[in-house]
Amino acid sequence: AQSVTQPDARVTVSEGASLQLRCKYSSSVTPYLFWYVQYPRQGLQLLLKYYSGDPVVQGVNGFEAEFSKSNSSFHLRKASVHWSDSAVYFCAVRSGTGGYKVVFGSGTRLLVSP
Amino acid sequence: GALVYQYPRRTICKSGTSMRMECQAVGFQATSVAWYRQSPQKTFELIALSTVNSAIKYEQNFTQEKFPISHPNLSFSSMTVLNAYLEDRGLYLCGAREGNSDYTFGSGTRLLVI
Numbered sequence: 067a068q069s070v071t072q073p074d075a076r077v078t079v080s081e082g083a084s085l086q087l088r089c090k091y092s093s094s095v096t097p098y099l100f101w102y103v104q105y106p107r108q109g110l111q112l113l114l115k116y117y118s119g120d121p122v123v124q125g126v127n128g129f130e131a132e133f134s135k136s137n138s139s140f141h142l143r144k145a146s147v148h149w150s151d152s153a154v155y156f157c158a159v160r161s162g163t164g165g166y167k168v169v170f171g172s173g174t175r176l177l178v179s180p
Numbered sequence: 181g182a183l184v185y186q187y188p189r190r191t192i193c194k195s196g197t198s199m200r201m202e203c204q205a206v207g208f209q210a211t212s213v214a215w216y217r218q219s220p221q222k223t224f225e226l227i228a229l230s231t232v233n234s235a236i237k238y239e240q241n242f243t244q245e246k247f248p249i250s251h252p253n254l255s256f257s258s259m260t261v262l263n264a265y266l267e268d269r270g271l272y273l274c275g276a277r278e279g280n281s282d283y284t285f286g287s288g289t290r291l292l293v294i
Contacts, residue, residue, distance in 0.1 A: 098282075109273055172223045
């Protein structure tokens with residue numbers, strides 16, 4: 067069984083500051099990992115994904131994430147946040163080839179203050 | 181590109197009545213469709229996975245009797261929430277994929293039960 071833990075329910079950062087949102091996963095097989103963003107009253111948008119290879123993956127809008135097999139983590143980072151980044155961020159995992167089920171974390175609500 | 185449309189975007193139904201929501205894939209063949217529910221302040225729970233030419237798999241706590249799903253072709257799926265009550269309110273998200281590709285998610289149908 068797979069699971070995802072996002073330990074921070076809410077994160078507040080100042081505009082222009084750096085950001086890290088934490089994600090820990092559990093998977094018995096090679097995982098495919100994702101970060102999604104949900105803006106107010108909207109569905110999910112894919113930020114980035116990791117399948118294999120370089121553990122640092124780049125996404126849209128300056129986001130990146132780093133996969134760590136030893137730590138079972140896939141933390142999301144951004145060097146300088148903008149007020150428009152305020153949203154809920156979901157980490158998700160799917161088992162690799164043949165895996166059909168995407169399991170989502172509980173989400174982290176990001177508030178960027180002016 | 182691959183897009184998934186869901187409609188209606190939002191809907192209100194009276195307690196005890198039923199509500200049908202639709203999901204349409206554009207630009208790819210939706211061989212698998214996953215339906216999720218996001219209850220208020222919660223993460224996305226998988227309701228069921230529908231794969232063309234296979235039986236629909238419902239997750240624990242969700243049943244066909246409550247959430248019947250139709251997946252008649254490679255571009256369309258619908259789900260009905262039967263006998264809706266307050267606990268059924270939330271955002272219903274449809275994700276579709278072709279083969280073993282990543283899911284593309286729609287913007288969701290927001291259900292309010294009064």
